[in-house]
Amino acid sequence: MAKNKNSGHKVVAENRKARFNFTIEEDFEAGIVLKGTEVKSLRQGEANISESYAEVKDGEVWLVNSYIKEYDMGNRFNHDARRPRKLLLHKREINRIFAAVQRKGMTLVPLSLYFNEHNKAKVKLALARGKKVHDKRATEKERDWNRQKSRLMKDLG
Numbered sequence: 001m002a003k004n005k006n007s008g009h010k011v012v013a014e015n016r017k018a019r020f021n022f023t024i025e026e027d028f029e030a031g032i033v034l035k036g037t038e039v040k041s042l043r044q045g046e047a048n049i050s051e052s053y054a055e056v057k058d059g060e061v062w063l064v065n066s067y068i069k070e071y072d073m074g075n076r077f078n079h080d081a082r083r084p085r086k087l088l089l090h091k092r093e094i095n096r097i098f099a100a101v102q103r104k105g106m107t108l109v110p111l112s113l114y115f116n117e118h119n120k121a122k123v124k125l126a127l128a129r130g131k132k133v134h135d136k137r138a139t140e141k142e143r144d145w146n147r148q149k150s151r152l153m154k155d156l157g
Helices: 036-043 091-104 133-156
Strands: 010-014 022-032 053-057 060-064 085-088 107-115 121-130
Touching (some): 091 107
Antiparallel strands (some): 010 107, 022 085
16 A cells, blocks of 8 residues: 555555546546445555446446455455445536536546545546547657656756
């Protein structure tokens, strides 16, 4: 579990491919409804959100296909590793997300799962638009150029 330098968040899981595959338009911080064994597993850093997504159903936002490993010391009340988890957002945020997904064809992608300063589990969600292949190539080209530019500046000065 890494601690983010600037915000004090303890990041448990990060979706690193999200920024490459999607253009991020707007992001939200949402609480997440968890069971006790899920929290214990998260504190051990046993989670993955790289293949997950969020959807709006019946006025609620759900995190689907996220993986939180079953707690080793859990008993028969242990949680299901890939169950849908409810996300906690304000009603107007849910309405804005629902409108963007319906009208503009955007996707709701989780960027990271972390514990905030008050030790509450949070999910950073993003309203995103999928990138085309040529956009991905341009992003990669720009990243390579910035890397090469920093090497040149390091060598020269």
